Amino acid sequence: MEQDDTARWGASLDDLLQADVALLTGLHRDSLVERGAARIAGLMASLGDAGDAATDIVGQLDVADAAALAQALTVHFHLVNLAEERHQSRLHRRRQDGDDGPGWPAASGLGADALERLERLRIHPVLTAHPTEARRRAVTASLSRIAEHLDAYDDPRNGALQRGFARRRMLEEIDILGRTAQLRRTAPAPTDEVRTVMGVFDQTLFRAVPAVYRAVEAAVPGTDAGRQPSPVPAFLRFGSWIGGDRDGNPFVTAEVTREAVAIQAEHVLRALGVATERIARTLTMSEQTTPPSAALRDALALAAVTAPDTVAAIVRSSPGEPHRQHLLFAAARLGATLRGSLDLGYREPAEFVHDLRLVQDSLAAAGDARAAHGELQHLLWQAETFGFHLAELEVRQHSAVHAAALEELLDQLDDDPGAPGSPERLAVLDRLAVHGWPEQVRPLTEATGEVLDTFRLMGWLQQRWGRRCCGRYVVSFSQSAEHLVAVRALARLAVGERPLNLDVVPLFETGADLRAAGTTLSAWMDLASTRAWLEERDRQVEVMVGYSDSAKDIGPAAATLTLYRTQAELVRWAGRAGVKLTIFHGRGGSLGRGGGPLHRAVLAQPPGSLNERLKVTEQGEVIFARYADVTLAQAHLERLASAVLVAGTPQVTRHNTAAEHRFAGLAATVEQASREAWLALVRTPGFPDVLAASSPLEELGQLRLGSRPARRSGAATGRDLSDFRAIPWVFAWSQVRANLPGWFGLGSGLAAVGDVDELRAAYRDWPLFASLVDIAEMSLAKANPRLAARFLALGGRPDVTDRVLEEYERTRRLVLETLGQSDLLEGKPELRHRLALRAPSIDALSHIQLRALRVLRSPEGSTAGDGHDWSEVLLLTVNGAAAGLQNTG
Known part of the structure; x- marks a missing residue:
């Protein structure tokens, strides 16, 4: 099992992948033997080479051995996945470019209008809780610990003793993983899903975001990074549906949404606070060598009056260090914001950003450009990207739910509201959205009350955490202008004249709805309530297109071509309507739901459909595959941004336009x-x-x-x-x-x-x-x-x-x-190799699953003792196959 250090560290990338797989799977085999499961280890090996004989081998297993084998194969896939994640991370570090897409080196020639295009650039991944990630949090944490020990094992600075310790700890952790239940015993609540995805922000994205901006900065010609103001704006935005997506989920309520935003705010405020205090502790320059600006002196004087005790303590610990003092005061204000202290806390993220720029400008004016534009710039980017809400929580609800609520409410009007779908109904809803409802109208059912509470909560959240925290409202199965104006009419009843920053986002999903999207949007734009909103929003409109239901509705090939044609029509519609369009891509992780290499899909979009803006859902196992590692997250986000910029170049636009016409x-x-x-x-x-x-x-x-x-x-x-x-x-x-x-x-x-x-x-x-x-x-x-x-x-x-x-x-x-x-x-030899590496074990799991299905689908069914039954075996195989196949949902 031990390898020569020199051979391992001097190996090629492919050899390193093979070495990692061999090490981890070998340790897994050792752990099985140690715990008396040598028979299971032998079955894993024999099934891998059994071919057609696998059916006979599996047919002889009792239920306990079938369950143990399925568990062991699942652990095997988790370890192979871990090795492959490390391999992808190595690839990015070695050549700063993925195998199948342009990175910043390839896009470094951004053109003469590079800065203008960067100002328009927006990359907006939206994380969703769609149920495709079969891995428990305990399993994820265990794999993270194994990865840490594998890093130590690979570190050339460590000697034989340290490497031996790392190997022993890996064996220990793999043994624990093998004994850990792979199946959840209880379904997660929506807030559990929120907390699960917080690990991605805490461990990777908060650190990866500044690295992405620095990579872009390095591609801008003439930039002296770290010594002058960065030309790169904070173009990344993150969104979330976790705790906001109500469509088909009765467990997501207004209370759940409130708690989801509170969880997100707690995580980001703590992260910003830690980063602010850490950077403040480094700004030890004295006021003699680096005098503060007049604006910074004024800010400190005001702080001493409004928060005397807090400022006095800071001054005592950092005398004569005004830049450090002001950042420490900002850290104290972040803590007060988290606690809800209105006297000391920030009212909105812009105030915190202002304080950071105040320190940055003062340092630059005093001649300390390095301190001004180094780590402090990273903190500024983080604050501008994440705000106080971390990810913009979006609400999604089915149009049928709004229709049911309106039937209840419109029946209380004195005037005839018209039949659903009629021009009269559309006019009534438009009028109510603009002028409000009669005072006597009240919700009569709990369901309608919940719809209205959602809007009330959105307004309150914006007051608490900033306008960006929760303002988008996605309408599933948008089939008419009535479905869209209904949202604004219901919101008007809920909040009245109180402020609410509400962006209605139509979601077109089925083949018929996609084909009718232009007609629906044109009718919506003709309404007074829509026109008023457009002027407030600088005529910015977001439209979502769904890959999942369209593919189920008309098939993958027809859906892909229909989506392309719909997006091209949306671009033409936006030009006629004079609006700034962002197309929101509702892609899944699976190959049947628009999955696959996302940056390649970006380059295939219709000309004019991006305009330096990409918004896309990320979900299920894809979230952890792309964002569980800092290097992988950075590589993914860099490739997305690079692809969006490349897709907008004249040569790509001309090429795609000509190809579209030629192959129509x-x-x-x-x-x-x-x-x-x-x-x-x-x-x-x-x-x-x-x-x-x-x-x-x-x-x-x-x-x-x-x-x-x-x-x-x-x-x-x-x-x-x-x-x-x-x-x-x-x-x-x-x-x-x-x-x-x-x-x-x-x-x-x-x-x-x-x-x-x-x-x-x-x-x-x-x-x-x-x-x-x-x-x-x-x-x-x-x-x-x-x-x-x-x-x-x-x-x-x-x-x-x-x-x-x-x-x-x-x-x-x-x-x-x-x-x-x-x-x-x-x-595609690398992908082919990866699939070949997994195929024997995946096939073995499929044979076990077939056996379980045959038993369970038989007239009498079957169960056995020992705490196992064939139902559990079936679920274990589903879990394992999801880990092995990936792209499953």
Whole structure:
């Protein structure tokens, strides 16, 4: 197990990855043997090479061994994932660029208008709590400790004794991880989900953000970093739906939203306070060598009057050090803000930023440019990025909930409010949004009261933590202008004349809603309430497009092309309406929900749809894959920013425009044929029941992944496709090993084109088409048609199984012809290697899952003693497969 130090430290990056995998999995094997589970370790090894014999091996396992094996395989995947995260981190550090996207070195030629474009740049990831992260917090913490010891093991400064200690501690932690329950015993509450994601901000993002800005600064020609004011604005903004997303989650209430923002504020204020005090302690320059500016002297004099005891204590500890004194006073004010002390605390983040700039300007004026523009600039960037709220909490609710509330409230009007969907109803809602409601109108049900309480709370939160903390309201299934003006009408009833910074964000999700988006928005813009809001907001409008339900509705290929066309139409609509448009991309982590390399997708966007602004959801296991490590978080954010700037260059715009026009006919053919193939499958009578019988879809709720229910209805048979939420739908298909939402229908679309040379030209010259094919290729590579056939056989519908497998073979063949390859991922050797590394163990888990499903789907079912049953085995395999496959939701 021990390796020669010189060989390890002098190895190539690929060799280091192999060494990490070998070390961690070897320690895992040792831990199993030590605890008397050598049989399980042997089964892991034998199943990896068993091939078709795996079915017989698994068939002989009793329920206890099946559970133990599933647990061990899950731990194996966590360790492999950890090794790969370290590998990606090494890649970024070695060459400051990812394998599959431009980093700042590639984008360093930002052009003559670089500073102007940076001023417009906005990168806005929004973290969501959609239930795809199957890993417990205890597991995440354990892996973090293993990573720390692995770093110590790799550190060339450590001797044999230290490395031996690190190896022993890794073995100890892996043993603990192997004995830790992988399944949650209770479902997390929304506030638990908030606290979980706080680790990402505390441990990585707060530190990664200044590093991103410095990387951009280094790419701006003529910048003397650290000695002059930085030309880079704080262009990053973070958002969150965790604790604000009500759509389909009855557990998210106004109280939950209040607590979510309070948790976020506590974390960011503590982080800012610690950073402010740390930097203050370094500013030990005296007033003789570095005299304060007149503005700084005035500020200190005012502070001495308004907070005499606090300032007196600071002066006693730091006499003659005015810059240090003022920063220490700012740290004290942050603490008071957290405690809610109005006398000493800041009223809004802008006041804190003002204090920081006061110190920065004073230092610069006194000739200390290094101190002015060094660590103090990092703190300024952090304050401008995170404010006092950390992430802008967004509220989301379904349009049907608003419609139900309005029916209750409008019935109390003296005048006829008109029928839903009528011009009269639209006019009434517009009038109520502008002029207010009659005094007698009151909520009559708890549900309507909760809707109104949400708006009241948003106004209060803005007063408490700043205007940015909670102002966006996303309307799911926006299908008409009535659905949008309803939000402002309800808000007017809730808050009356009190201030509320409210931005209504329509979300277009289904194929029909995407096609009608321009018409809906135009009707909305014609309303007086919308026009008044636009003028207040400098005519800035945000529109969200959903990848999840559109793909489930019309298939992945048709959805991708429909989304592209919709965005292009939105750009034209914004030009006609004279508004500044931001398109909010509701992408998932899975390949069937718009997942895949995000920076490549950015470069494939329609010309004019970005304008230096990118807002996108990040969720599930993707959050931890991209943000759990400082280096990986920095690399991801740098690539996003770089891609957005590159996408807006004239040459890229011209290229994409020409490609779009050239291949318009091909796109129309692929879209129509792929949609027809998709609809023919999903509209097959009984199709939803086939998926339920063939997969652990019905058991996903028992995994307790998130606070939101996994199903919209509880029907046992006769299910409808609309019963399935998009995320569990995709999750289930990944478990079945078909990955159908990532590729089905594309083969029919490519076949309809019938011209391989044209397909290859489109792949070469049109980034959108290339992205579509690449995602399908990755999804096909992660599928296993032989195992998928066995899963689908549980549904008892050979016609459905045959249709799926025929389309798989058609899509695989035509994707390979388009790529000019003989095998999947031939042109992506690193990804191919990663999948090959996992495939035997994932297949083993699938065999165990099949066994569990057969038992549970049998007429009598089955349970066994020893604290285990086949239901738990099934859930363990789902958990493990999610860790192994990744991109699951």
